[in-house]
Amino acid sequence: MPLARKVLEESAIQHGVCIRPVPLRRYDLATGEEKIIDIPCGATLSSVCPPCAESKRQLRIDQCRTGWHLEQEPDFTPDPATEDQKLLVQLRSQAQKSLDDSDDSEVSEWEETISEINAELAATGVRGRLGVEKAARRVRTTRRRQDASELPKRPVSARTVGKVYEATGGKKFRPSMFLTLTLDSYGRVTKDGTPVQPATYDYQRAARDAIHFARLVDRFVQNLRRFVGFDVQYFAAVEPQRRLAPHLHMAIRGTISRAELREVIAATYHQVWWPSTDEPVYVDQLPEWHDGIGAYVDAGTGEILPTWDQALDEIGPDDEPSHVARFGRQFDAQGVLAGTKDANRAIGYLAKYLTKSVDQCHEAATDDQREHVSRLVEALRYEPCSPTCANWLRYGVQPKNARPGLHPGACRGKAHKATHLGYGGRRVLVSRKWSGKTLTDHKTDRKNWVVEVLGVEPETPAPGRYSFEYVSRDDASLKPLTVRLMHRIAERVEWRRQLDAARHGPSNHAISATAGRTS
Ligand SMILES: [Zn+2]
Ligand SMILES: [Zn+2]
Numbered sequence: 001m002p003l004a005r006k007v008l009e010e011s012a013i014q015h016g017v018c019i020r021p022v023p024l025r026r027y028d029l030a031t032g033e034e035k036i037i038d039i040p041c042g043a044t045l046s047s048v049c050p051p052c053a054e055s056k057r058q059l060r061i062d063q064c065r066t067g068w069h070l071e072q073e074p075d076f077t078p079d080p081a082t083e084d085q086k087l088l089v090q091l092r093s094q095a096q097k098s099l100d101d102s103d104d105s106e107v108s109e110w111e112e113t114i115s116e117i118n119a120e121l122a123a124t125g126v127r128g129r130l131g132v133e134k135a136a137r138r139v140r141t142t143r144r145r146q147d148a149s150e151l152p153k154r155p156v157s158a159r160t161v162g163k164v165y166e167a168t169g170g171k172k173f174r175p176s177m178f179l180t181l182t183l184d185s186y187g188r189v190t191k192d193g194t195p196v197q198p199a200t201y202d203y204q205r206a207a208r209d210a211i212h213f214a215r216l217v218d219r220f221v222q223n224l225r226r227f228v229g230f231d232v233q234y235f236a237a238v239e240p241q242r243r244l245a246p247h248l249h250m251a252i253r254g255t256i257s258r259a260e261l262r263e264v265i266a267a268t269y270h271q272v273w274w275p276s277t278d279e280p281v282y283v284d285q286l287p288e289w290h291d292g293i294g295a296y297v298d299a300g301t302g303e304i305l306p307t308w309d310q311a312l313d314e315i316g317p318d319d320e321p322s323h324v325a326r327f328g329r330q331f332d333a334q335g336v337l338a339g340t341k342d343a344n345r346a347i348g349y350l351a352k353y354l355t356k357s358v359d360q361c362h363e364a365a366t367d368d369q370r371e372h373v374s375r376l377v378e379a380l381r382y383e384p385c386s387p388t389c390a391n392w393l394r395y396g397v398q399p400k401n402a403r404p405g406l407h408p409g410a411c412r413g414k415a416h417k418a419t420h421l422g423y424g425g426r427r428v429l430v431s432r433k434w435s436g437k438t439l440t441d442h443k444t445d446r447k448n449w450v451v452e453v454l455g456v457e458p459e460t461p462a463p464g465r466y467s468f469e470y471v472s473r474d475d476a477s478l479k480p481l482t483v484r485l486m487h488r489i490a491e492r493v494e495w496r497r498q499l500d501a502a503r504h505g506p507s508n509h510a511i512s513a514t515a516g517r518t519s
Contacts (some may be wrong), residue, residue, distance in 0.1 A: 012485050015489050015493065015496075016054070016055070017489055018041050022039050026467075056439075063430065064251055069162075069253070070161050074435060076433065076436065084124055085125075094470060096114065096130075114131075151223055153226045160232075161254065162175065162176055177252040177255055180248065183210075186201050189201075192368065193241065195243075198372070206376060210380075211415050211424070214429075216326070223264050232254065233253045236428070249346075270325045271323075275314070275395060281396030286394075295398055296393060311398075353427075359419050359421065380416050383416075
C-alpha cells in the first residue's frame with residue numbers, strides 16, 4: 001500500500017501545489033502581526049517539484065510566443081522595482097550575511113541558495129548581479145586573434161523587429177525563423193546515439209565543446225548581428241541530442257537567408273585561451289594548501305604554484321588556443337509565420353525539455369547508452385570547467401580565487417555532473433529585447449486574467465509593509481509539511497471551484513478576496 005505522505009504529495013502535484021514550499025516569517029510592519037507563509041520553491045526541474053517546473057515552463061511558452069513575431073519595437077523604460085524584486089533582494093541580503101558568517105561546511109549550501117536567488121532575480125527582469133565585483137579586463141595580445149572573423153561587418157541598426165514583405169495581391173506578412181544548430185561530429189553514432197567505435201570517438205573534444213558551448217552561442221549571435229546589420233533577437237533552448245552533445249533550438253525574430261546563416265555559422269568559432277591541459281603535472285602527489293602563504297604549493301619542493309593570472313600571462317603570441325569550439329556545418333532553418341501550426345510546433349520543441357535535466361532528456365536505457373554516458377563523464381572529470389575549477393591543480397596552476405579543500409577530479413562545478421554533461425549554463429537563453437516583458441510580467445498577466453474572471457480585487461499590500469525572514473526547518477511554530485500541503489490543496493480546490501463557477505455560472509460577486517492567489 002502507498003504511504004500516506006506519498007499520496008498527499010501526488011495529490012499536491014495534481015492540484016498544482018508546490019511540494020517543497022519555502023516557509024517565510026512575514027512581519028506586518030503596520031500591525032506588528034507575524035505569520036508564517038509558504039512561497040513556492042520555484043524549481044525549474046520536474047524531478048524536483050513538478051508543479052513549479054510546469055508553471056515556469058508555461059511562463060517560458062508565453063514569453064517565447066510574445067516576442068517571436070513582435071511588430072513594434074518593445075518599450076525599455078525601466079520599471080520601478082516590484083515587491084517580488086524587493087523581497088528577493090531582502091532574501092539575497094540575508095543569504096549573503098549567512099554566507100559571510102558561516103563556517104566551511106555550510107559555505108556551498110549558502111552559495112547555492114545565493115545562486116538560486118540570483119537566477120530568480122534575473123528572471124524577474126533585474127539586470128546585473130549583486131555582490132560580484134567587475135573583474136579588471138585583461139588586455140592581452142591573444143585577444144586580437146579571438147576577434148578575427150573573416151565576415152564582413154555592417155553597422156548594427158537599432159531595429160529588432162523583422163521586415164514586412166508583401167505578397168502578390170497586397171497581403172503583408174512578417175516572417176520569423178526557427179533555427180537549430182548542432183556541434184560537429186566526434187565520430188559516427190548509431191540511432192541510439194552511441195558511438196559506432198567508442199575507442200575512436202573524440203570524447204575529449206565533445207567534453208570541451210560542451211563546456212564552452214554557451215560562449216560559442218554568444219559569439220554566433222554577435223557575428224550574426226554584425227553581419228545582417230540589425231539587432232537580432234532570440235529565444236533559445238539548449239538541450240542534448242541523443243549522442244549527448246548540446247544543441248540549440250532558436251526562435252529568431254525576423255528572417256535571415258540560409259546563405260547568410262551558412263556563412264555566419266562557418267565563420268563562427270570560440271577560442272579558449274587557457275593554460276595547457278595536454279599533460280597533467282600532478283597526478284599522485286597533489287599540491288597542498290599552505291595556510292601561511294594562502295596558496296597551493298608543490299608538496300615535494302614547497303614551491304608556490306603559478307597563479308591563474310601568471311599562467312595566463314605565460315601564454316605566448318605563438319601558442320595555440322587550448323581549445324577551439326565550432327558548430328557543425330549542418331543546420332536547420334525554417335521560416336515561420338505568427339499563429340500558424342508551424343509556429344506552435346516550434347514553440348513545443350523549444351519548451352519540450354525545459355523541465356528536465358540534461359541527463360533526463362534522453363534517459364540511458366541500454367548498456368551501450370549507459371557506457372556512453374560514463375565515458376563522457378570520465379572525459380569531463382579532469383577537464384577544467386572554469387578558471388576557478390579545482391582541476392587546475394592537476395595541471396600545476398592555482399585555480400582563480402583558490403581556497404583550501406580543492407581536489408582535482410572532484411570539482412563541484414555543474415559541468416562535471418552527469419546531470420549536466422559538460423553544459424553548466426542556462427537552458428533558456430533569451431535576448432534582452434525579446435518581448436519587452438519579464439517573466440514576472442508574464443506571471444502578472446496570468447494572475448490578472450484570473451482576477452478578471454473572478455471579479456475580485458487583487459491583494460496589493462502597501463510597498464514596504466511586510467518584512468520577511470527565512471524560517472528554520474526545526475522552528476517550533478512551523479507546522480509539519482504534510483499539514484501545510486493539506487492546507488494548500490484545500491485552498492486550491494476551493495479556488496478552482498470558484499474559478500469554474502465564475503467562468504461557467506452566473507457572475508458571483510461574493511467570492512472572497514483570498515481566491516485571487518494563484519501560485
Ligand atoms: Zn515547488
Ligand atoms: Zn570544474
